[in-house]
Structure formats: structure tokens, C-alpha cells
Amino acid sequence: MTNMTHAKNIERRFLLLTFFILLICPLTGHAQSFTWDNVKFQGMGFVTGINAHPADPGYVVARTDVGGNYRWDPENNRWIPLMDAFNAPGVSGDAMSESDPGLLYSVTTGPLLLKSSDRGDTWEKLEGFPDIHVNPNSAYFRWGGKRLVVDPNNNGKVLFYASEQDGLWRSPDQGETWQKIDTGEVPPGSGGGNIFTAIDKRSGNGTLNSQIIYAGVQGKGIYMTTDAGENWKILPGGPDSLTHRPVSGTVSTNGTLFVTYTDQESEWGHDGKDGRIYRYSGGRLIDVTPADNNGRGFSGIDTAFDDPDKVIAIQWKPGYEKGIHLSLNGGESWKPVRFSNLSEPSWYPTYVPWTYTSHIMFDKANSDKVWQPNGFGVYVTSNIQAANPQWVTRMDNLEELVAGQVHVPPVTDGKAVFSLVMDKIAFAHDNVDQVPSKSIFGDQFGIGTGMDYCVGNPSVSVIVGSQMHNVAEERHLYTTNNGKGWRPFPSIPADFNNGNIAISATDESRWVWAPHNDASSVPIVQMHYTNDKGESWHPSSGIPAIRNSATHHWAQSLVLASDRVNGDYFYYYLQNDGGALYRSDDGGETFSKVYSGLPQHYQCKLKAVPFREGHLFFHTNRGKLFHSTDYGSSWSEVPGVSSVGGIGFGKPMPHSEDPAIYIAAVIEGTEAIYLSADYGKTWTNISLGEMPAGRVRDISGDLRTAGLVYCATGGRGIMYGRADIPTSISFTNQSQLPELRIFPNPSYGSLLIIEFAKPIETGSIHLFDNSGKMVQTHNIYGKSSEILDTANLQSGIYILRVLNMGYPAGSARFLVIN
Missing domain, CATH: 2.130.10.10 (YVTN repeat-like/Quinoprotein amine dehydrogenase)
Known part of the structure; x- marks a missing residue:
């Protein structure tokens, strides 16, 4: 036997011994399994837009100003967050491809252009997107129309993006490369900039790009091309471009363009101002503004999929009445729609009808059903033509609250979790899995x-x-x-x-x-x-x-x-x-x-x-x-820790006498939530990509329950993690949750077989090393099992996480010996 072979056998025996010790002993300094979820608020933040796919009406995506994209899950009546792996950035524009329902694009803070081929379950960054100004949370930009659009014709090859300060951009290759439209053709706008793009689907076909496209430019007017973007002209008619600025535009199925206007360039000036709606008819823009409106600027507008004359529009702060308008004859006349019959969480304040709005949308299967997002969430009515339609919130798991602090007093006779937040000041939760009945300061x-x-x-x-x-x-x-x-x-x-x-x-x-x-x-x-x-x-x-x-x-x-x-x-x-x-x-x-x-x-x-x-x-x-240990008289830097977003303390972990320390930070190049059970000597990644650690603003552990931690975030509400702490020692080799089974374990540099208790419809597998760094990711579709090649992995312990339709579907720890 050679020395190298002997050494290899010793290494394998050591790793096997380590593996079986891990099976029967709690981990200290190694990966501790945590499950993450949101504290339920079901409101707040600004949902700035809604998209639905015309070929699959149940496929609905919401965009937010500070919390990423969400996809509606119609089977469970809840939202699935799509961008936690990218720290849930604000979204300036998102777009679906009519040609490929799986494709989804999103322009976010960064700037980033993200592309998904599986409806947002996984994303890739497209490097060719221009380095331009993107601020989805700006008072000038967040309330506008559809900035990002995909041409519904010719397999969705062409994309347009109406930027905030840098003009209009076009991509000929599904976002891989971008060219700026000459500013002599379409100039940059003031205020909200180039505020929307709208496409006439009739002007193209399966092999021809759409020829007729409209671009709204604040401070300038509405521009139109009839040759797919080569040449542009400003539309005649319309209000004075210096006093009334376009906000949103939509093209009906018969090719009619409708545009909303406000006389202010930022959202702060929308109250009590002069809003307008114009229709492009007979070669010019004509005024079709509802006479009976609330006097504020107009924001969102949409036309029905089954009737080009059915139009819905909303004003900036609609109020109980005269702020939402329905036309059944292409804008010739309008009926005000009441927004007073509201089914919503009881903590919502009475001023919700006067909060910010930016968009309104007809459902793609039923044009009497309307979706309306605003500064508290998403409202839906199933009968827009009723005398007083009921509007119901659809907010389960859409948690976009901006929270600054979280506190968990260790009382013995209650379970209150207190939070300090933007807009609604403070909340108290007796049960984090239930929506509170009121906020601490009421309507204030x-x-x-x-x-x-x-x-x-x-x-x-x-x-x-x-x-x-x-x-x-x-x-x-x-x-x-x-x-x-x-x-x-x-x-x-x-x-x-x-x-x-x-x-x-x-x-x-x-x-x-x-x-x-x-x-x-x-x-x-x-x-x-x-x-x-x-x-x-x-x-x-x-x-x-x-x-x-x-x-x-x-x-x-x-x-x-x-x-x-x-x-x-x-x-x-x-x-x-x-x-x-x-x-x-x-x-x-x-x-x-x-x-x-x-x-x-x-x-x-x-x-x-x-x-x-x-x-x-x-x-x-x-x-x-x-860190200071002498009442602040001297301080020392904690080594290896950088980019700290929050720190908190919890009950000591099992087999430790030190208070647990939780931090949102970067350690060894990985941003995550980390736990130290030994007072900062070692750190364990406990988030493993399952929550947006980069958005954390404050942390509090529960001093009564080991392994329970709460994180206040700037746009994803309050998330809490709970450790899977065994109550007894197990001598089996099943180191995973019952949702899946893996073998062989250990894996000797060959193949790892993963069997799922239920088929994975649309999901992904994420593999982390023992420091919490993601080393592999794989997409899976309609499978009951999967095979991973472990030959290229270094010897050690790995953690495997599985997602199905955006939800956790199992996790496992296994050993690789190479």
C-alpha cells in the first residue's frame, strides 16, 4: 500500500467518524437547520404594478417599490416572493412574454435586469443591461406606467425599457444587448422621465416585430413609431406637455391608445390637482376625461381583453368615490366606481382609500374582475359594474413592510413581538402567524x-x-x-x-x-x-x-x-x-x-x-x-465580519452558556444571517439563501426559546427563523426531513440520488457547503427523483435544500468523501 493510499484511507475513516458523530450529537459551529417565514402583517409597502399573462390568467405577478416581485399562487390564494436571493430589490419594471409563459423579466435597483425562464423561481442576471439610473422608490418614478415591455410578436425577441433619466432603450435579443433610441427621435423626459411604453399587438405577427409602439415622455408628450422603433414622431393633440405630464398608457385590442396625465411631476403634488385622460383617435389625442372625478391626477389605466371599449382608470388617491372610473364605450362616457366596501385586515386605517395608487388591471379571464394595487396592498373586486362593489385584499404572504426595529420582551405570561415600522409606527403580535387586529397607534x-x-x-x-x-x-x-x-x-x-x-x-x-x-x-x-x-x-x-x-x-x-x-x-x-x-x-x-x-x-x-x-x-x-467588554471604555473589531446590517441576542443554544448572537453580515464572502453559539468565536450561516439578509435592519433573538430569531427588514417585513433543535438523540442515518430521501450517504465521489415524497412540479435544488456558501443549483420539473454528480465536490459536509413552486420542499445534510 502506498503512503498516498494509506493517507486517503485515514482521511475517509476520519470523515466517516465525523459523520456518525454528527448524526448523534447536536452541531456546534456547523450548519444548524433553520426554517424561515414571515410575521404576518398582510399590508403596507407600495405595490406599484400588476401583470397577468393573457394565455394563463392565473399567472399574476406584482411588483413593489422596495420588496421585489411576487407571483400569485391561485391554488393557495397567497403570494410567493421571488427575489429574496437578490435581497428583494425594488422593481422599476417587469414584463412577461406572451410567446413563452415561462419567461419573466424584471428591472431592479442596481441597476439589474433579471431574466427568469421558470416564472421567477430562479433568475439570471443579464450583463448587457445599461448602467443607468434606476430608483423604484422615488417619488418621481414609482407611480408610472409600464416601463419594461416585451413585444408580444415574433417570439418576444424585442424588449423596450423607458428609463427614469436616460431615455428610451431597445433590446433586439431578449435583453442580452441594448441600444438607446436616438434622443433626437425620443428625448429623455423630466420629472418621471420616459414613463411608459405601450405596444399595438395588431401591428406584428409570429415572424414580424410589432411596428406600432408608443412612448410616454414627461415634459415632452407621447411619441409613436410605425416601423418598430426606427423612426418616431410626437402625437398631435393632447394637453400642454409643460403643464400635464403623461403617467400611464395602454393599447386596446382594436389598437386604441389611452393615456393618463397629471399636472405634477412627482407624487407629492398629486393632491387636488388637474388629472386628465386622452384617447388617440383620428390621428390626434383627444380629451376623454371623466367630468365627475375627484380632482387629482390620474395614474393607472387598462382596457379589457374581451372588449376594446371597456376601460378602467384610477386616480392617484381615489377616495371612497369619484376616483375609479369605468367606461363601456371607449371613453365617451364614464361611470364612477365606489371604493368603500372594503374587506381588509382590521388594522388598516380609515385613510386607505386615499393612499397612493399607480396601476389598475382587468383580470385576463373575467373583465368584471379588477385588480387594484396601492400603498397598502392589492385589492380585487369580482364585479366592477356593481353599484357598490366589494373590494377584497389579496395579501397573504405579500409582506413588503419597512421595519426598523424588532423587540421581544422575555415575559413569562405572553408572547408579544413588538415592531417599529414606517407609516404605521408600531405593532404588537401575540401570534406571529396571525394578522394583528390593530396597530399600537391606531389610525395615526x-x-x-x-x-x-x-x-x-x-x-x-x-x-x-x-x-x-x-x-x-x-x-x-x-x-x-x-x-x-x-x-x-x-x-x-x-x-x-x-x-x-x-x-x-x-x-x-x-x-x-x-x-x-x-x-x-x-x-x-x-x-x-x-x-x-x-x-x-x-x-x-x-x-x-x-x-x-x-x-x-x-x-x-x-x-x-x-x-x-x-x-x-x-x-x-x-x-x-x-x-x-x-x-x-x-x-x-x-x-x-x-x-x-x-x-x-x-x-x-x-x-x-x-x-x-x-x-x-x-x-x-x-x-x-x-465589541466592548468594559462598559465602552475600549473596543475591538470582531475579526472576519463585515457589512453588518443588524445584530441581536437570544437564549443560549443547547450545550452553550453564552447568549446566542445573531448577525446579518458578510463572512468569508457570503452575505447571510449568522449565528454564534460561542460568543463570536465561530459563526454559522443559518439563512442559506432563504431570506434577504442584505435587507435586514435589526435583529432580536427570543431570550426564552433557543434558536428563535426575528429580523426586521427594509422591504420584506419581519422574518423569523426557527432552529430545528432535536429533543432527543437519534442513532439513525436519516439526517433529513421526511419530504425527501438521499442515498448513498456518505457519497464516495460518485452520484447522489434524491427521492422526493411528492413530485416536484417546478422547483430547484440548492447545495451549500458547511460554511453556508451555495456551491450548486439545479432546476427540476415534474420529477420524483433527481441525481447529482458529487465527483467534483471537496470532501466534507453539505446541506441540500429543495424548493417546489417557490415553497420549501425538504432539506438534508450529507457527507462527501473524495
């Missing part, structure tokens, strides 16, 4: 910026915030019964709003409030403390009277923290003082500078560690992670 509009609970009595929590666009209109509440009831603070200091608030770990009556104090604050306001639950407030001393840019409400920073053991200690980060850390050891009455030189950034998080007196962590947004 605003943003939550600060929250804390008392470690000694976690039933006591406080919240601060403000109206989102008028910070002087403050928001503040506290509870003494874990959110069952809330009361306003008895008093507040002068000019106080927003910022952060912290409660002493041992005294539920002692709060410290560091208010909004950035460059827009007038006057500069100082930190205050109360020792009687807000009955009276007193200024803290020792902090210089300078601004702190990290306290701006949009920053969603955490600059104030209470020690989680010693109730006398509070900590404060002052960005504008050289990244200084101030400390109080007398309950917030006086502070002194104990460190200078932390990274300076207006978005940052300072957190104290539970069960560890004087221990702190700090990071800036997508920066490095720093």
Missing part, C-alpha cells in the same frame, strides 16, 4: 424610532416616534402589561420627538430619552431622564450641546442603550463628536466620555448584551462589528 400615521423594555420587568415597554413628514408631531406610548394596554407619557420635555429611549434594567420607572437632534433640529435638544415613568423629566448633563446626525428619524439608528444587567448604566453614541461613546453610571443623570474613535456614520446600532454586564456591540450600516 408616522414612524417609530425608539423602543425598550425593562429587563427586570419586561411587561414594561416604551415607544417614541413622530409623524413621518412633520417630526414636531410626536408619538409616544408606554405599557405596563406587555402591550395589552398603552398610555401616552404623562408629560414630555420641550421640543422632544423621535430619537431613542431606554429603560433601566432594574428600575421600570427610570427612562432615558435621547431625542431627534440632527442638523434639522431647532433648537438643539439635550437628553433627559425620568424616574417616575414620565411624570417629570430632568436634563442629563455631560454631553456637549452639539448635533447628532445619527438621531435623524430616517436613519433608524440606535444610539442609546441601557446595560442589560446593571440598572445604573446607560450608553450613548455621539457621531458628531468623533464617534464618541458616553457612559452614565447614575441612571442617566450624568454622562462622561469614555471612548472616542468609533466609526462615524449616521446609520448605526449600539446594543448591550443580555446576561453580560458592561458588554456592548456597535456597527455602522453595512460596516464592521466592534
